[in-house]
Amino acid sequence: MVDVKLAPGAEEVAMAGMIAEMIKANLEKPEKLKDFNRLKSRVHILAEDAETEMTMVFDKGSLTVYGGKEGKPDLSIVTDAASLLDMANLQIKFGMPWYFDETGMGVVKKLLKRELKIKGMFTHLIALTLLSKIMSLN
Amino acid sequence: MALTYGTDEWNQAYDALVKERTESQSKPYVMGTPEWVAQYEELIQNDAEYKEAAKDWEGSVVIKILAKPEIGLDKDLYMFMDLWHGDCRFVKIVPAEVGESADYVITGEYERWRAVMAKELDTIKGMMQGKLKLKGDLPTIVRAVKASARLVDLSASTDCRFPDELDAAGIEDLRALLKRAEDEFGI
Numbered sequence: 001m002v003d004v005k006l007a008p009g010a011e012e013v014a015m016a017g018m019i020a021e022m023i024k025a026n027l028e029k030p031e032k033l034k035d036f037n038r039l040k041s042r043v044h045i046l047a048e049d050a051e052t053e054m055t056m057v058f059d060k061g062s063l064t065v066y067g068g069k070e071g072k073p074d075l076s077i078v079t080d081a082a083s084l085l086d087m088a089n090l091q092i093k094f095g096m097p098w099y100f101d102e103t104g105m106g107v108v109k110k111l112l113k114r115e116l117k118i119k120g121m122f123t124h125l126i127a128l129t130l131l132s133k134i135m136s137l138n
Numbered sequence: 139m140a141l142t143y144g145t146d147e148w149n150q151a152y153d154a155l156v157k158e159r160t161e162s163q164s165k166p167y168v169m170g171t172p173e174w175v176a177q178y179e180e181l182i183q184n185d186a187e188y189k190e191a192a193k194d195w196e197g198s199v200v201i202k203i204l205a206k207p208e209i210g211l212d213k214d215l216y217m218f219m220d221l222w223h224g225d226c227r228f229v230k231i232v233p234a235e236v237g238e239s240a241d242y243v244i245t246g247e248y249e250r251w252r253a254v255m256a257k258e259l260d261t262i263k264g265m266m267q268g269k270l271k272l273k274g275d276l277p278t279i280v281r282a283v284k285a286s287a288r289l290v291d292l293s294a295s296t297d298c299r300f301p302d303e304l305d306a307a308g309i310e311d312l313r314a315l316l317k318r319a320e321d322e323f324g325i
Contacts, residue, residue, distance in 0.1 A: 014268030018276060025277045050266040081263040085283045137277045 002027045002036075003062035013067030015047055015081075016054040020065045022088060023056075023134060035134050037061045041127040044073035049080040058131075075128055076119035083107070083116050090136045097132040140324035143233050152230060152323060159315075166297040168312060169255060170203060170215050172231060172319070174298055179229035181292045182219070188292065189224035192285035196222060197241035197278075199289070200232075206248040209301040210312035213320070219289070233324040242274035252302070257294045261286060 004024045010016045026032045039058040046053040046069075055070035056063055077084075086107055091098040099108050110116035121128050141148040152172070159173040167174035182188055201217040216237025220227040237243065244261070246254075250269045253259035262283065264270040272279065279286060301312055319325040 012268075014271075015266040018266060018272075021276050022280065025275075047263070047266055049260070050263045052266055081260065081266045082283070082287075084266075085262060085280050088280050089283065137281050 002033070005062075005064055007064050007066045007070070010054070010065050010067040013052060013054055015045070015050065015052045015084075016065045016067045019045070019054065019056070019084075019135075020063070022137065023063065026134060026137065032134055035130045036063070039127060039130040039134065041074045041124060041131065042071055043127075043131060044069055044076040045084065046076070046078045047081045047084055048078060074120050074124045075131065077117070078119070079110065079116040083110055086110070087132065088135050088137050090132060091138045092133055092136050095133075096129065097136065140233075140320070140322060143236050143324060148323065155319075155322075166299050168304065168308070169252070169296075169298040169300050170211070170217070170231075171312070171315060174296065175217055175229050175231055178293055178296050179226060181296060182226040182229065182289065185288070185292060188226075188285060188288045191224075191288050192221060192282065193224045195224070195282050195285050197274075199286075200237045200240040200243045201251065201293075202237060202243050202245040203251050204245065204247045206301075208309075209248065209304070210309040210316065211248060211301065212313060212316065215316075216325075231319065231323075231325050240274075242272065242279055244270055244272050246270040248301070252300050254290055255294050255296075255298070256300075261290045 002024060004020055006016060006020055027036055037060055040060050041058050043056045044053065053069055055066040055073060086103055089103045090107060091101055091104065098104050107116065118128065141151055156172045156176045159171065160176065163173055167177060199219045199221060203211065203215040205211050205214050214234060216232050216234060217229065218232040218237055218240060219229045246264065246269060250259060250264060254261055254264065259269065261270060265272055301309065304312065
């Protein structure tokens with residue numbers, strides 16, 4: 001049984017429920033579960049256009065999802081709702097997120113144009129890689 | 139006694155209603171009416187961008203507009219899209235039990251769908267804000283996000299009149315039409 005839970009009140013934040021559901025479904029794949037069991041990080045996501053935010057606390061095999069900002073995040077992702085789903089559509093190749101197809105290039109372009117901001121991406125690169133793999137539906 | 143959905147009789151009578159309404163009503167059609175739905179169906183069927191984006195898509199999608207009696211929508215309205223690998227087999231208004239059994243049901247209040255169709259609300263954003271609720275396998279629909287977005291873009295590109303823009307007589311006409319649809323088609 002995968003340990004993904006919503007903190008009290010998080011069910012009122014639709015984005016939190018959606019992302020938690022996506023991750024839960026992804027963890028049925030053994031390779032994603034392996035990454036999930038390695039990840040210890042606090043990730044904040046703000047979908048600016050939807051004016052909604054959430055925090056995910058990964059703790060090597062468990063995930064608690066909070067509605068809103070909770071604590072001091074290691075990674076903070078600020079973007080729009082559609083770009084978050086682009087991230088979920090990243091391909092994984094050779095065990096890494098793949099940035100060389102249309103979806104990947106789109107994500108890179110958004111990073112360069114600051115339409116996608118990831119605070120902590122250089123200091124928590126491994127966590128970001130694991131997160132990308134866990135969140136990717138591919 | 140309403141006809142049984144899925145039978146030839148139901149389909150033929152529905153097509154006849156669409157034909158009758160298409161010939162008798164002036165454009166732009168009222169959103170949610172069978173003639174408007176048929177116009178939307180035609181747009182999807184002829185859209186190359188949708189066909190490409192949805193080439194892997196399998197399954198039916200329902201747009202569920204929650205009832206709003208003040209504007210003539212006395213019951214929830216289910217707009218059923220039968221979609222398969224880039225093809226749109228049909229888009230029809232269907233009975234509630236058929237609508238609820240679709241692979242994906244996206245539910246929202248009338249105002250939310252109006253905002254989507256007026257390009258004031260993005261569907262993805264609406265779902266993340268909880269303004270639109272999805273029933274169905276979320277990962278599958280996220281994978282097909284471009285196809286979903288195109289479907290919505292197309293609904294927004296149909297020239298239409300919104301029920302809340304109708305005068306009192308127009309609202310009563312809409313109510314009467316939907317009552318007829320209920321009596322004849324179980325919608």
